Amino acid sequence: MEQAATLDIETLKITQEQFLLTSQSLHLQRPGCDAAYPVGLCGWRKRCIYFFLLLLLVTMIVNLALTVWIIKVMNFSVDGMGKLQLNQDGVNLEGVSEFQMPLYVNEIQSRRDSLLVLRSEKNVTLNARNSRGHLTGQLTVGPEAVEAQCRRLEVRSGNSGRLLFTADEEEVTMTTEKFTVTGSEGAVFGHSVETPLIRARTTEDLRLESPTRTLTMEAPRGVELSAAKGPLKISSRKDLQLDSTEGEILLDANSIQLGSLPLGIYTASTSQAPGDQSAYEVCVCPSGKIYLSPAESVSSCQAVSNICLWS
Template sequence: MREEYITTSDDAAIPAAETPHNYRIGIYGWRKRCLYLFVLLLIIILVVNFGLTIWILRVMWFNTGGMGYLQVSADGLRLDGESEFLFPLYAQDVHSREDSALLMHSTDNVTLNARNAHGELTGSVSVGPAQAHAFGQHFTVSSSSDDSTLFYADSKEAIVGMGKLRITGSEGALFEHSVETPLVKGEALKELRLESPTRSLSMEAPKGVLIKAAAGAEAKASLDIILHSTEGLLVLDAETVRLPALPVGIAGTSGDSQGVYNMYEVCVCPSGKLFLSKAGVSSTCSESQEC
């Protein structure tokens, strides 16, 4: 390209015009080839990105209502099917549909934490492969029908709110400390056993202890069995009261002790010991050497 500079001034006042110069405007050579290669590479990257975007949209099932099984609404998020969370999930309310159960599954454990406004942990429930652990000020199980308390436990006590607590284990229930209850009742057609293998068994009540069994009651002990009433009577209410293992006292030489009757009388020592003495014309308890 040739550029010419023309002036309108007087030719006599200026010197002779210089030799005209030629300038080439544009990109030529290896620069031009590099530019075309860069533009081609950029177009390829744009096409690949656009294709990947379309592929991600189709794989994740993006739509106007959400993403695949995840639907976004004014009330929150709704997820249909199974989902895997790799990091903690923060939510105010998590519940299932009305016609299905909510299942949480993990290869390690499932932990639910509750925190206060300061971020401090106030309650936690962790279910692992070996055990379930709960942490909190108290634990409550309520009925879905009338919202009554079925079970309550805190650091001081545990309360069973139902009218009947049923133990179905073959070995019964094991209590390491005292038990306070108004009624202990066995299952129908099965016996009820209160047993202490290595220690003593004590039953106390301010107004008395009632033991009632239609088929009979049996008490066994390695040492002593003590029935004690502080202000009342000890009543054995039965058609027949038997003491089959009472010792027979050794009678003295009195004529009365040599009675001909094959009968015995029950004698009581000052210590409370009972024994049998062969009956005579009069009482022979004082002649016995059992006390």
């Protein structure tokens, strides 16, 4: 019994010695591993991460809700947006539209059964530009005037496209068959007017007047003044001059009256007093002035008449 106990004690010692050697070898292989570190996030860092994730989720939900609301309000569809439809020909817009910024388009066209109306609180301006962006033409419709800025302004008829009116820096041309002025004061021209015919209506008078300056009528082939159904009256404050360089001046009428002609000198007849004179002769001075002279058996016109001397 004593021997068995001695063996067990020795065996236990050997086992303890092996355990100590094994522990020493493990301790030598992993030096400095006595401290332990926690794994994962905890504390205020973890709460901040959860808060940011929640805020991001709420933002995504709000954005999604706003997107759905905008699509519903603006009535987006595959063809367009509400009354704005996109097709192969362009953009079709129905109803009243308001543009806050400039609109750049190639063509604006209304439907066949409706009108195209452009409205603005101040003015409506249409600009035309070239490829370089320079302004080549402008049309402005304002509350006080309609202004067109371009090199040449043309007005054509809607049916045949015939040119009716043109205006540029040098001249203004009207190609219509008739130009009518219906104002009570007529038409006022600051400079010369070139036209083949000036005619009044059947029930109205034609009046050509220059209140402060000279009224001149010229034509390369002739000037004709005619009144078909009424009198023809020509009056002047100072001089009335009829001049023909190559032809003649023709006064064709049933009766021609020259009123307020001056009376020239005459030789008194013994048989008739000057107050009883009933017939007069029309005389012309070398200067062209016309005066009256009492008619006698021979011509009483004299170049040395007082009328001709003082003319």
